[in-house]
C-alpha cells in the first residue's frame with residue numbers, strides 16, 4: 001500500500017465508509033419520490049434488478065481498479081492504460097464537483113428543517129418555497145454543511161472518513177428503525193405498504209426503466225470513480241466481491257426501509273405519494289404537523305436528523321474524489337486540497353441554491369425535453385442522470401476490453417482465494433463484458449433522446 005495517502009484500518013472500515021457514501025439523500029429523499037412518481041412497486045422491482053444485476057459488477061470493477069492502482073480515478077485509468085482513457089477519470093472528478101454542488105444545497109435544506117423542527121418554530125404554512133427562498137437561512141445552512149463535510153475529509157481516511165462513518169451509520173439505522181415502527185402503527189399505514197409493495201406492471205414505460213437505472217447509479221455512488229477512490233484505500237488481503245455485495249445490500253435495504261417509513265406516513269393523512277422532490281420537504285412536514293406539539297417535533301426532528309446523517313457521509317465521499325485527485329496528481333497537501341475545493345464547490349452551488357424561486361433567472365433556467373428546468377435540476381439531469389450511467393458504461397468497456405477481465409479476476413482473487421473458476425467470477429465477467437455495456441449503453445441513449453431531446457421511445 002502506498003503510505004502517504006492513507007488507508008482504511010480493515011474491512012469493516014471500508015464497508016462503513018462505502019455504505020456511508022451509498023446511503024444518502026438518494027435513498028431517503030429521492031428513492032421514495034421516484035417510486036411515488038413511477039407507479040410504486042413495479043419501479044421497485046426494476047430498481048432492484050438494476051442494482052444487483054447491472055450495478056454490482058460495476059461496483060466490483062471500480063473497487064478493483066482503485067485497489068490495483070492505489071490512485072484517484074484519473075491516475076487509475078492513465079496508469080492502467082493511456083492518457084486517453086484518463087478522460088473517464090477527469091469526467092468523474094468533474095461529476096464529483098457538480099453533484100456535490102447541488103447535493104450540498106439539498107442537504108442544507110434538510111439541516112435547516114431539522115433545526116426548525118427541534119426549535120419548535122417550524123411553520124408548515126411557510127411551505128417549501130418559503131424555506132428555500134430565504135437567502136440568509138440557506139446560505140448559512142448549506143455553508144455549515146459544507147464546513148462539516150470539509151472537517152471530516154480533512155481528518156483523512158482513517159481519522160476522518162472511516163471514524164465518522166462508523167458513528168453516523170449505526171445512528172442512522174437506529175433512527176430509521178424507530179421511525180418505521182412508529183409509522184406502521186398509524187392509521188392507513190397498510191394502504192401505503194400496498195402501494196409500495198404490490199406491483200402493477202402495466203405502468204412500466206421507458207421512463208420507468210431509465211429512471212430506475214439512473215437512480216441505482218446515483219444511490220450506489222457509481223459511475224464517477226467514488227468507489228475507485230475508496231477502493232484505493234483498501235488493503236490487498238480483503239475480499240472485494242463480498243464487501244461490494246454487503247455495500248449493495250445495505251444501500252438497497254436502507255432505500256427499501258425508507259419507503260416502509262415514508263409511504264405509511266403519507267397515506268396516514270390520505271396524501272398523494274406523487275409530489276416529486278417535494279415529497280420529503282412538503283408532504284411529510286404536513287404530516288408531522290398533524291401529530292401535535294410533542295410528537296410532531298419529535299418525529300419530524302428525528303426524520304430530518306436521519307436525512308442529515310445520511311447526507312453527510314455522502315457529501316464526504318463526493319468531496320474525497322476531487323481531493324484525492326489534487327493530492328495524487330497535483331501533490332497538494334490534503335488540508336489545502338479540502339478547503340480550496342470545498343470553497344470552489346460551494347460557490348458553484350450558489351446558482352442551485354437560488355433556483356427554487358429566489359432568482360427567476362436560475363429558477364426558469366432552460367427549456368428542453370418539453371418543459372422548463374431550474375438550474376439545480378439541470379445540473380442533476382446532466383451530471384447525475386446522464387453522466388453516471390455513461391461513466392458506468394465506459395468503466396465496463398474499459399474493464400472488459402482494455403484492462404481485461406483476466407486482470408480483474410487476478411485482482412479480485414487477492415483476498416478471495418476461491419474466486420478463480422467460481423460461478424461468481426463467470427457472472428461478473430459475463431455481465432461486465434456483454435450485458436452491462438449493452439443494457440446501460442442503450443438505456444443511456446434512451447435517456448438522452450427522451451429526457452433532453454423529447455423523443456418518446458415507449
Ligand code: TRP
Pocket residue numbers: 021022023024025026027099217218219220221222223224226314315317318388
Ligand atoms: N449515493 C449517494 C446518495 O444516494 C450520493 C453520492 C455520494 C454519490 N457519492 C456519490 C452519487 C458518488 C454518485 C457518485 O445520496
